[in-house]
Amino acid sequence: MKKIINDPETVVQDALRGMQAAHPDLLAVHPDPAVVVRAGGPVRSKVAIISGGGSGHEPLHGGFVGRGMLDAACPGPVFTSPTSDQVVDAIARTDGGAGALLVVKNYTGDVLNFEMAAELAESEVRSVVIDDDVAVKDSLYTAGRRGVGGTVLLEKIVGAAAERGDDLAACEALALRVIASVRSMGLALTSCVVPHVGSPSFELADDEMEVGIGIHGEPGRQKVKAGTASEMVSALLEPILDDLPFASGDRVLLFTNGMGGTPLLELYLAHGIAEQLLADRGITVERRLVGPYITSLEMQGMSLSLLRLDDEMVELWDAPVHTPALRWGV
Amino acid sequence: MGCTAADVVAAVRAAAAVVQEHRDELVRLDQAIGDADHGENMKRGFTAVVSRLDAEPPDTPAKVLKLVATTLISTVGGAAGPLYGTAFLRASSALGDAAELDSALVARALQAALDGVIARGKAAVGDKTMVDALTPAVTAAASADGSVAATLSAAADAAAEGASSTVPMVARKGRASYLGERSAGHMDPGARSTALLLRALADTAAKA
Numbered sequence: 166m167k168k169i170i171n172d173p174e175t176v177v178q179d180a181l182r183g184m185q186a187a188h189p190d191l192l193a194v195h196p197d198p199a200v201v202v203r204a205g206g207p208v209r210s211k212v213a214i215i216s217g218g219g220s221g222h223e224p225l226h227g228g229f230v231g232r233g234m235l236d237a238a239c240p241g242p243v244f245t246s247p248t249s250d251q252v253v254d255a256i257a258r259t260d261g262g263a264g265a266l267l268v269v270k271n272y273t274g275d276v277l278n279f280e281m282a283a284e285l286a287e288s289e290v291r292s293v294v295i296d297d298d299v300a301v302k303d304s305l306y307t308a309g310r311r312g313v314g315g316t317v318l319l320e321k322i323v324g325a326a327a328e329r330g331d332d333l334a335a336c337e338a339l340a341l342r343v344i345a346s347v348r349s350m351g352l353a354l355t356s357c358v359v360p361h362v363g364s365p366s367f368e369l370a371d372d373e374m375e376v377g378i379g380i381h382g383e384p385g386r387q388k389v390k391a392g393t394a395s396e397m398v399s400a401l402l403e404p405i406l407d408d409l410p411f412a413s414g415d416r417v418l419l420f421t422n423g424m425g426g427t428p429l430l431e432l433y434l435a436h437g438i439a440e441q442l443l444a445d446r447g448i449t450v451e452r453r454l455v456g457p458y459i460t461s462l463e464m465q466g467m468s469l470s471l472l473r474l475d476d477e478m479v480e481l482w483d484a485p486v487h488t489p490a491l492r493w494g495v
Numbered sequence: 496m497g498c499t500a501a502d503v504v505a506a507v508r509a510a511a512a513v514v515q516e517h518r519d520e521l522v523r524l525d526q527a528i529g530d531a532d533h534g535e536n537m538k539r540g541f542t543a544v545v546s547r548l549d550a551e552p553p554d555t556p557a558k559v560l561k562l563v564a565t566t567l568i569s570t571v572g573g574a575a576g577p578l579y580g581t582a583f584l585r586a587s588s589a590l591g592d593a594a595e596l597d598s599a600l601v602a603r604a605l606q607a608a609l610d611g612v613i614a615r616g617k618a619a620v621g622d623k624t625m626v627d628a629l630t631p632a633v634t635a636a637a638s639a640d641g642s643v644a645a646t647l648s649a650a651a652d653a654a655a656e657g658a659s660s661t662v663p664m665v666a667r668k669g670r671a672s673y674l675g676e677r678s679a680g681h682m683d684p685g686a687r688s689t690a691l692l693l694r695a696l697a698d699t700a701a702k703a
Binding site: 198219241242243244245246247248249250272273274277278280281301302307308311359361362366379381382383386 | 576
């Protein structure tokens with residue numbers, strides 16, 4: 166294992182120190198318990214939007230802290246959910262009197278820790294759980310679908326709503342609307358190496374890809390021969406389109422996400438193919454996002470997310486945002 | 496023979512040592528069907544438990560378990576933090592302010608721990624989770640009679656069998672459930688750690 170780290174045990178703390186150094190105008194990083202909050206303290210009368218999860222998905226979530234998006238992010242160890250005391254601390258530091266909305270990705274650990282935090286917090290707290298990954302069969306017999314790329318879109322849109330003054334119930338309702346309208350799926354060309362493990366999380370031959378991966382190096386549902394970019398895009402887009410289902414005439418946001426190790430050259434290539442496939446179906450891509458925004462360490466691969474838009478979502482997507490990873494309109 | 500706060504502290508220290516010893520094994524089990532963090536998370540949690548016990552050893556068995564609970568909740572993360580945290584918290588409540596434990600109290604604490612884990616994680620026997628190790632342990636402890644050591648030993652044996660029983664199971668809870676049929680053929684790491692912890696507690700009680 167070759168990585169730019171000093172000590173596998175302190176990877177997250179060391180990275181947070183660097184993050185604070187890089188963005189002193191946007192963020193304040195509190196080391197114990199680890200919480201990344203928006204610079205300038207709680208915003209009075211604004212709903213605090215708080216998320217968190219295991220580290221290794223950067224820029225998610227800390228890179229989305231700032232005006233128009235998250236008030237706080239709780240980084241857990243690599244691929245491990247944060248503890249409930251981190252979340253309780255984040256709520257206390259950012260509640261400006263209008264309560265807090267917790268944005269939770271659907272993983273057992275995340276759900277349990279955020280649930281305990283919501284019980285322990287002294288503020289008014291609501292939670293939403295995002296589960297946009299169509300690769301997982303949603304049934305009584307699994308932990309349910311995972312929260313993946315749709316989380317980035319949710320945090321941007323609901324963050325903008327909170328910034329314009331929507332109350333807690335309105336932010337929660339909007340979040341649920343986004344969750345109901347977004348679907349995602351990913352594939353991996355290589356595995357990733359968790360620093361404290363030191364070996365690849367799963368094995369993949371040179372000519373194979375893993376379709377339906379999550380963002381934690383957990384294997385997907387099937388290994389298949391890696392084909393052309395067009396085949397890869399179809400392998401992700403078809404299940405997404407069939408699931409909601411999306412239909413001709415829909416207006417969508419298309420998010421082409423890199424898993425950490427795939428160059429932008431390839432992401433743009435894939436994005437172009439996806440736009441064409443959607444146009445062929447009569448689906449209008451009105452907004453787009455391309456780049457590595459929810460990653461899995463150094464994994465090569467990509468995910469696609471499709472969000473069915475309405476006028477309000479478009480307005481909130483376009484609203485100003487000023488965070489380390491997303492910035493426009495400012 | 497009774498079992499005082501000091502004995503419980505000794506047992507928890509032994510459990511921490513076992514977690515440290517089996518860290519790599521738990522990582523490997525979790526790597527096969529999960530996300531390779533269970534061994535590391537448990538090691539981090541129990542290391543923190545030991546340093547808090549060093550700082551101020553509690554004076555009743557219940558307080559020892561409560562310290563374990565709050566430390567695991569604030570240091571482990573993942574699903575194991577809240578699940579083990581809830582288990583130790585409920586076990587602590589079940590002990591009340593007893594200065595010494597007998598086998599009936601131990602059995603009651605184990606039952607409370609299991610109830611807590613089920614309430615928090617909503618798993619049932621057969622889902623390939625720690626419930627598959629803890630449930631037979633509780634049953635064994637309830638029907639054991641004699642010393643605390645004998646009760647814990649019966650529980651530990653049953654938990655080990657329960658952990659082995661998870662190997663052919665298809666996971667229905669937690670991250671392993673995403674694998675569907677591919678989760679069969681591997682022991683559940685949470686069931687394994689439950690069995691390891693109970694074995695360590697039993698061995699310490701036997702030596703006391």
